[in-house]
Amino acid sequence: MFDRSTEISRAELFEKAWSTPLRTLASEFGLSDRGLAKICAKHFIPTPPRGYWAKVSAGQEMAKPRLPEVGDSSLNIVRIPKHIRHSLHSRAAQGGGRSLIENTLTITAELFLDPERQAVRRPHHSIKSVVSVLREIHPDVSMGFRAKDVSHCGIEVNFRSIERVVYILDRLSHTMELVGLLPHTDGEKLYVSKGDERLSYTIVERVKRQKHLPSPKELEDERVAYANFRLKWDKGMAERLGITFKKPWPEYDSVCTGELVLSVDGYREDPRKTWGDGKIQRVERFVPKIVAGIDAIFLARVARREDQKKLEEERLALERRHQLADARREREANRIKYLRKLLAYHNEASEIRHWLTLIQSEGHPSTGTELERMLIWARSRVEELDQFTKVDVGKARFEGCPLFPVEDELYDPLGDPPERPWPVLQPLVRN
Numbered sequence: 001m002f003d004r005s006t007e008i009s010r011a012e013l014f015e016k017a018w019s020t021p022l023r024t025l026a027s028e029f030g031l032s033d034r035g036l037a038k039i040c041a042k043h044f045i046p047t048p049p050r051g052y053w054a055k056v057s058a059g060q061e062m063a064k065p066r067l068p069e070v071g072d073s074s075l076n077i078v079r080i081p082k083h084i085r086h087s088l089h090s091r092a093a094q095g096g097g098r099s100l101i102e103n104t105l106t107i108t109a110e111l112f113l114d115p116e117r118q119a120v121r122r123p124h125h126s127i128k129s130v131v132s133v134l135r136e137i138h139p140d141v142s143m144g145f146r147a148k149d150v151s152h153c154g155i156e157v158n159f160r161s162i163e164r165v166v167y168i169l170d171r172l173s174h175t176m177e178l179v180g181l182l183p184h185t186d187g188e189k190l191y192v193s194k195g196d197e198r199l200s201y202t203i204v205e206r207v208k209r210q211k212h213l214p215s216p217k218e219l220e221d222e223r224v225a226y227a228n229f230r231l232k233w234d235k236g237m238a239e240r241l242g243i244t245f246k247k248p249w250p251e252y253d254s255v256c257t258g259e260l261v262l263s264v265d266g267y268r269e270d271p272r273k274t275w276g277d278g279k280i281q282r283v284e285r286f287v288p289k290i291v292a293g294i295d296a297i298f299l300a301r302v303a304r305r306e307d308q309k310k311l312e313e314e315r316l317a318l319e320r321r322h323q324l325a326d327a328r329r330e331r332e333a334n335r336i337k338y339l340r341k342l343l344a345y346h347n348e349a350s351e352i353r354h355w356l357t358l359i360q361s362e363g364h365p366s367t368g369t370e371l372e373r374m375l376i377w378a379r380s381r382v383e384e385l386d387q388f389t390k391v392d393v394g395k396a397r398f399e400g401c402p403l404f405p406v407e408d409e410l411y412d413p414l415g416d417p418p419e420r421p422w423p424v425l426q427p428l429v430r431n
Contacts, residue, residue, distance in 0.1 A: 010076045014045050014067045021053050029080050043075045044068055120166050124173035126183040130155070130190070131169070134162045153190045154202035158256035165203050165260070168283055175291045181298075194298045199264055201294075203283075206259040206276070209252045218249050262286075264294060269304065271296045321417035328410045335403050342388060349385035352378050 006029070016025055017040060026036035040047050046065050056062055070076070123131045130153050137159060157165055169190070173183040182193040189200040214222070229245045238244070260283045261276035272293050275286045283290075356378055365371040 006080055008078050008080070010043050010045060010070075010078055011067060013040065013043070013078050017045060017047050018064050022047060031080070039078060039080070043078055044070050045078075119163055120170045123166060123170045124183070126173050126185065127166075127169045127190075129187070130185060131166050134166065137162070153185050153188060154200070155190075156202070156204040157260065158205055158258070161205055161256070161258060161260060164284070168203065168260070168262070168287065171284065171287045172290065175287055176294070179291060179295060181291070181294065192294055194295070195302075197298050197301055199266065199294060199297060201262060201264045203260055203262050206257045206261060207254045208257055210255045212250055212253045214247075214249050221248055262290060264297065266297055269300070271300055273297070318417055318420070321412055321414065322420060324410050324412050325416055328412075331403060331410065338403060345385045345388040349382050349389060352382050352385075356382075 022036060023033040026033045029036060031039075037047055045067065048062075052062060120131075133152060134155065155165055176183045176192055180194065184191050184193065190202065191198050191200050193199075225248055226245055233243060259277040261274060262283055264270075264273040266273050275283055275290050275293070277283055356375065359365075359371075359375060365375065
C-alpha cells in the first residue's frame with residue numbers, strides 16, 4: 001500500500017489507472033475514486049470511460065490511449081496530498097470482510113473525544129453558511145435565544161449550545177462523506193442525499209417548564225399594579241363581577257436544558273430517526289450511529305421503493321390481462337352476433353325458397369299481376385341473401401375480418417385473470 005503522502009510518476013499512474021479499476025486504485029492511495037480522477041485530470045492523465053471494466057470482464061478487447069505529452073515538467077510527478085479523511089477512507093476500505101460503512105463508523109469513533117477541547121475553526125464546506133449565521137448572534141441579546149429562523153435551517157437551540165451544534169454538524173458532514181452520503185443545505189433546511197433520495201434533519205434543544213421566580217423589580221411592579229387595581233375596583237364588586245387580579249408575570253418559564261436532540265424527518269415505516277443527549281452519552285458520540293441510521297433509512301426507502309415498483313408492475317400486468325379478457329368477451333359477443341345474423345339470412349332465404357316452391361306447384365300466375373311482381377322480388381331477395389350465406393362469398397368477406405384473426409393478439413397463456421383487488425377508476429367527465 002502507498003503512503004498517504006507518496007509520490008508517483010505520471011507514466012506509472014497512467015499504467016495503473018488502465019490496469020486496475022479506479023475505485024480499487026483510489027483505495028490504495030487513501031482517496032475516493034472521484035478524488036483520484038481529479039488528480040488524473042489535473043496531470044492530464046486519461047482514465048477509462050464509464051463501462052470500460054464491464055466490457056473487459058465480458059471478454060471484449062478495449063483500446064488503451066497513449067499518454068499525452070505535457071510541456072510542464074512538474075506535472076510528471078504526482079503528489080498525493082495528506083488528509084485525515086483520505087486516511088480514514090483507506091483504512092475503512094481495507095475492511096477485512098466488513099462493509100465500508102461498518103469500518104468507517106468504527107474508525108471515526110476515535111475522533112469523537114471531548115468536543116469542547118476547541119472550537120471548529122474550519123467547518124465543513126456544506127455548513128459554512130449556517131455556521132456563519134449562528135456565530136453572528138450576539139450573546140448580549142441572545143441569552144434566551146432559540147434559533148428558529150429559516151436562515152438557521154431548523155436549528156433551534158440556546159446561544160450557549162451553538163458551538164456544540166457547529167461541532168456536531170461538522171462531524172456529521174465529514175462522516176457522511178466518508179460513507180458516500182452528500183450533506184448540503186438550501187438555506188431553509190439541512191439535507192443529506194444518497195442517489196435520488198433526500199432527507200432533512202434538525203437539531204433542537206430540549207426545553208422544560210419551570211415555575212417562574214419573580215425578580216425584585218417584578219415584585220415591586222406587582223405591588224403597584226395591585227394598588228391600582230384596588231383603587232379601581234371595590235373588593236365586593238370585583239368578586240360579584242368575577243374580576244380577579246392577574247400577576248404581571250407568567251406562571252411558568254420555558255428553560256433550555258442544554259440537552260440536544262437530532263431528528264431526521266421521515267416516514268413512520270423508517271428505522272430510528274431521533275438521537276438525543278442522555279444521562280451519560282451526548283449526541284457528539286452518537287455521530288457514527290446517526291450516520292449509520294441515516295444510511296439504514298436510505299436502504300429501507302430503496303427497498304420500499306423497489307417493492308412498490310414490483311407491486312405496480314404486477315398491478316399493471318394484471319390490469320393488462322383484464323383488458324385482454326374484456327376485449328375477448330367483447331369479441332366473442334360480436335362473433336355470436338355476426339353468426340346469428342348469418343343464420344337469420346340463411347333461414348330467411350330457406351323460407352322464401354320453400355314459399356316459392358309452393359307457389360310454383362299451384363301454377364304460374366298471370367302476366368302483369370301483382371303476384372308475379374312479388375315473385376320476381378322474392379327471387380331477387382333470395383339472391384341477395386345468398387351473398388351472405390354462400391361459402392365462397394362468406395370466405396371472401398371474412399378475409400381480414402378482426403373477429404377471426406390468424407394471430408390472436410388477445411390470447412392470454414395464463415387464462416382468465418382473477419378478480420381485480422382494486423376498483424376500476426372511471427375517467428373524469430367535465431361539466
